[in-house]
Amino acid sequence: MAGTKLLLEGRVSVKCxxxxxxxxxxxxxxxxxxxxxxxxxxxTETPGKIAICMHIAVVNGLLLxxxxxxxxxxxxxxxxxxxxxGCGLIISFSETTWTYFGWYMCSLSFFHYSExxxxxxxxxxxxxxxxxxxxxxxxxxxxxVSSWVEFTVEKLTVPGGLSSFxxxxxxxxxxxxxxxPKPEHGAEIQDFSLCVSVSELKQLHWLSFLGLFMVxxxxxxxxxxxxxxxxxxNHIVQNEKARSHVLxxxxxxxxxxxxxxxxxxxxxxxxxxxxxxxxxTLGYTIASWRFFRERIEEEEVSLIxxxxxxxxxxxxxxPTGLPFISGIRVN
Ligand SMILES: C[S@@+](CC[C@H](N)C(=O)[O-])C[C@H]1O[C@@H](n2cnc3c(N)ncnc32)[C@H](O)[C@@H]1O
Numbered sequence: 176m177a178g179t180k181l182l183l184e185g186r187v188s189v190k191c192x193x194x195x196x197x198x199x200x201x202x203x204x205x206x207x208x209x210x211x212x213x214x215x216x217x218x219t220e221t222p223g224k225i226a227i228c229m230h231i232a233v234v235n236g237l238l239l240x241x242x243x244x245x246x247x248x249x250x251x252x253x254x255x256x257x258x259x260x261g262c263g264l265i266i267s268f269s270e271t272t273w274t275y276f277g278w279y280m281c282s283l284s285f286f287h288y289s290e291x292x293x294x295x296x297x298x299x300x301x302x303x304x305x306x307x308x309x310x311x312x313x314x315x316x317x318x319x320v321s322s323w324v325e326f327t328v329e330k331l332t333v334p335g336g337l338s339s340f341x342x343x344x345x346x347x348x349x350x351x352x353x354x355x356p357k358p359e360h361g362a363e364i365q366d367f368s369l370c371v372s373v374s375e376l377k378q379l380h381w382l383s384f385l386g387l388f389m390v391x392x393x394x395x396x397x398x399x400x401x402x403x404x405x406x407x408x409n410h411i412v413q414n415e416k417a418r419s420h421v422l423x424x425x426x427x428x429x430x431x432x433x434x435x436x437x438x439x440x441x442x443x444x445x446x447x448x449x450x451x452x453x454x455x456t457l458g459y460t461i462a463s464w465r466f467f468r469e470r471i472e473e474e475e476v477s478l479i480x481x482x483x484x485x486x487x488x489x490x491x492x493x494p495t496g497l498p499f500i501s502g503i504r505v506n
Contacts, residue, residue: 184302185295187246188253192288194234195257199264201226231258245304252307253291259284275383276326279450282390283319286442290410293398298406306410318462322447322455329452330377377451386449393442399427400435408435412474416481424489431496432489433474436467440497468500475503 202223234254242250259280266277287307294306310316401408403426406419413420427434443463447456478486487505495502 184246184249185292185299187242188249188288188291188295191238191250191253192257192260194237195254195259196261197234198227198230198258198261201230202265234258248304249291252304252309253288256284256288256307260288272330272378275377275386275449275451278383278387279326279446282387282394282442282446282449286394289394289398293401294408294410297401297404297408300406301409301411308410314462314466318455318459321458322450322452325452325455326377326450333376379451382451383449386445386447386451389441389445390449393438393440393445395438396427397435397438397442400438403427404435412470412477414477420481422478422482422485422489424493429493432493432502433467433471433495433497436471437496440464440467464497464500467497471495471497471500472503479503479505 235251238247238250238254263277263280263282263284266273267281269277271277287309290308291302291306295302404423407421407423431437440463443459444456447459475486475490482489490502490505
């Protein structure tokens with residue numbers, strides 16, 4: 176039964192994710208006809224918008240014809256995530272200052288889709304629409320929307336951010352300032368010797384690369400944890416022990432007691448660093464740290480009930496993996 180679920184629902188989700196992802200073919204086809212370059216304009220200009228709308232209509236029509244509920248509900252979500260991933264790719268490879276938002280769209284859609292797919296592989300019995308984690312919680316949705324708002328507002332209203340600063344003891348220094356609005360040529364900085372280089376707040380490349388690195392490592396660690404724990408992994412923390420539930424202490428669980436939470440923690444902060452969102456970076460760090468501290472304590476109460484001395488011994492040897500979180504106290 177569980178194997179059938181993987182075969183059917185997992186396969187439907189893969190097909191539909193790829194169907195949504197096929198949006199990347201439109202600019203490729205147009206480019207090969209010499210009409211349009213692989214550029215962001217593609218999404219903003221009228222022919223591009225029409226092509227996207229037609230793609231959405233055709234793909235949705237196909238899904239409606241092919242699937243009935245409950246498979247349709249899986250299909251439409253997987254397709255939406257594939258479509259978002261595809262649009263993220265188009266933006267990422269375009270000549271635009273929205274490149275990092277494209278990276279973010281790819282990170283977010285890949286995370287949610289792969290949660291479903293990996294659950295289908297490791298624990299098909301627990302597979303449901305919730306495995307996409309799209310409706311995780313009100314707070315989660317609010318956090319995502321806040322980051323889009325912060326990115327857009329700062330992008331449109333705060334074009335300048337301090338990127339480097341140096342001090343020199345000479346007077347009447349002419350400096351090259353890379354700022355907004357850009358000065359003509361070598362702006363003169365009055366009578367004192369302050370040399371400032373300013374660049375766009377949302378174009379701090381090294382910071383976005385750092386964010387992307389965190390996203391990739393966090394995603395990798397989380398999926399490694401899910402694959403290691405196998406059927407013992409469940410998106411819903413279990414309060415009753417299943418007969419098949421065993422304590423996992425190998426692989427990434429030999430380094431961290433809660434590797435999937437460690438991965439998710441750094442992934443979520445990484446998404447905000449990638450977007451150069453200062454407010455959300457701080458907000459996400461505090462909110463997710465508090466969330467995981469509580470969650471780990473609750474989970475460890477159940478794990479001690481399930482595995483008694485074995486878990487207590489494991490807990491003594493292996494840290495949680497999250498900074499300043501030690502888990503439930505055991506006397
Ligand atoms: C969302 S998973 C998170 C697992 C783990 N906290 C992590 O971060 O990788 C939650 C489920 O995993 C189970 N679980 C957590 N640690 C486990 C371990 N070391 N061995 C087996 N099951 C574990 C819990 O009982 C719970 O039902």
